[in-house]
Amino acid sequence: MLRPISPTRRTVDVTIAVVYVLLFGLFEVHSAAGVVPGGGLAILLLGAALAVRRWSPSWALIGAWAGAVAQMAFLDSPNLYDAAIPALVYACSSYGTRTVRWAAFTSSLVGAGIAGVYIARYSFISAVTGSIGDLPHAVNAFAVVSVLTAVTLLLSWTLGLLVATARRSRRNRQEADAAGEQVAAEQERTRIARDMHDVVAHSLAVVIAQSDGARLLRRTDPEAVDEALETIGSTARAALADVRVLLQQLRYEGTTSVQPGLADLDTLFSQFQGSGLVVDVTRDPDLGTLGTATQLAAFRIVQESLTNALRHGDLSRPAVVLLTRTPHGLEVEVVNAIDPARPPRPAPGGHGLIGMRERAGAVQGDLRAGPDGDRFRVRAFLPVSGTAAIPILRTDDVRGAARTGAER
Template identity: 45%
Template sequence: MLRTLRPGQLAVDIALPSVLFILTFVLYATRPQQYVIVLLGMCAALAVRRLAPGISLAIAWVTALVQMLLLLAPDPANFAIPVVLYAAATYGGKVARWISFASAFLGAALIVVYVIVVPSWTTGVNAEINSFGLATDMTPVAKVTVGLFMFLAFAAFFGLAWTAGVLMRTWRRARESRQAQLLAERDVAVEQERNRIARDMHDVVAHSLAVVIAQADGARYALAADPDSADQALRTISSISREALADVRVLLGQLRFQQSEGPQPVLADLDRLYEQLRGAGVDVVVENHGAERPVATGSQLAVYRIIQEALTNALRHGDHRAPIDVHLDWTGPELQVWIVNRAKSEPPKPGTGHGLAGMNERATLAGGRFGTTLVDGLFTVYASIPFTTAGVTR
């Protein structure tokens, strides 16, 4: 199977065999023309070693066998063989990789036979191989000893090239895995940021629209009987709408550009939130138990958004004739928050709407707990957020 190469890799694969051909071809001016076949074959194997490692290995084998059949002596072009073994181990598939491994040992054995045994059989037939061959008058024991040494030496040489290819393959795979991991982590971070922006968008829009709707209804009923109240309601609608529009613009800017986050609400902004609800005609009663303690910025945002969403749900689903009670308990190991209102209709069950699910997620991300209850018509939102000292904003 052909691999896809980058332009730089393709240029190197063409240049390397070209250089080998130019440098080696000069040596063949005084040698038999059959050596050109060996040179061309090895150059072809080098040229396709990364494009098609299996084919490159096959070309190298065919060229080496032809060289042996022609009884040609080992040649400088044969140095292409370890390069082909390296490429097959690095870029080849499973079959090509293990065939190249076996080729390292089989090739070493054939070299021993070709250099030690063949010259004694072809004395006077081919001067090239006879001149390269070891002395034919060696004793059998000497031939076995030298042959074993040569086999180990060539097997180690070829095996080293193959091992280097496997190590390079492993390093490439590890680098690709690391890059894939970084991409996956980046995608997760982007998705988490989008989810955070979606939660903020929901909180801002849902709360603002709930207040606007309540004020609009009040203004419509009071328009004839109390024009001043209607005018005040319209002013509140205008103010809430401008604030919501500014918050939405910040969130949309975060979606369009990679920039730092806009200012996020903290506990000090809760008073303004209460006043917005009171301006909509809802009685919000706030009670703090114990002295206030430092809370990390992220935890403050979680508490603010939970209270904001709970008040919004109370405004939408609660009985406006009854007050909404907000309790903050600072005395325990965690900041505990209760928002209690009387429901005029069945509120959404946990998990069925974005509001309750978003509050639960915010509490969980802050390391806390979240829950809701409906008992005797009183709907209670409960959250417990740990106190942390890192990144405190007061």
């Protein structure tokens, strides 16, 4: 099995293997005992294994065994070039599959035993053939060599396993970070979609109410028709500016947009007043110190509640809006009279009440809504944000800036 590695790593591995073969090959050629065939063949096999240790750990393990067998087949004594074997065991543990990794572990134990027998072979032969007194020496040599070899190889195997674990942990952390970014992006898109729903639903409700009123008053009060058409035009232009801002956020990541706050409520109330819904407002004067998220949630809850009141409420009676600042947060209450001819009905797939609950939940708040006798009541509690309030620009300023930019 071949692993995909970069050309740079492949070049480095081949270079190391070539240097290894040339260096230890020269030592073998110039050794006092002359050239040992087993040593030269073992060097070539171990060098080839070093060249492919990260590209194919399974072939590297086979090369390590082939080099060791060649060395023992020609009765070559342990040499300095055997240092390549721990490096190959490390590579198998660090880069190999689960099967290759445990094959390297088993090979370390089996190889250590074979090395002990190989080193103490003459003592064992001597003890078997006649001199039983050589047996303790043979056993001692076997134990020392086997233990030292096993410790060396298993340390290399363990180091490779630790490196592989750290590499896998780093990769998992990167994947978790990427997944977190995707979740954050989806949450941002959900927020934008919720804003889009609030803007469009509110604007269309105003436009529908004004157009219906203009149609009824066309013959009796022409001036009211002109006023209704002016309200329709201003509402549609404001909605278009808001939608453009939201679409810009979808189109460009990281775009900073200005969200409406409690300072924009007067403009919102004026729109509803112009649509025929009378709004009685009671609010504390120190609401501007609330956090940005809390102000946005409160604005959207009030906007959606009044939009529902315009759709389903009795327009002959005023809607009541209460904004009360408490030591722990902001209490929002919107109450409107229900029109018996068009009572509120939960629409399949509707997003109004769901969106308001999500708005409150986003700032760790709570919202309850439902009929209360002949009225529909929305109550929300939005806790104070732990961070300092960020100044919120009025959406009128944003629309003016957008209009100025468009004219330029």
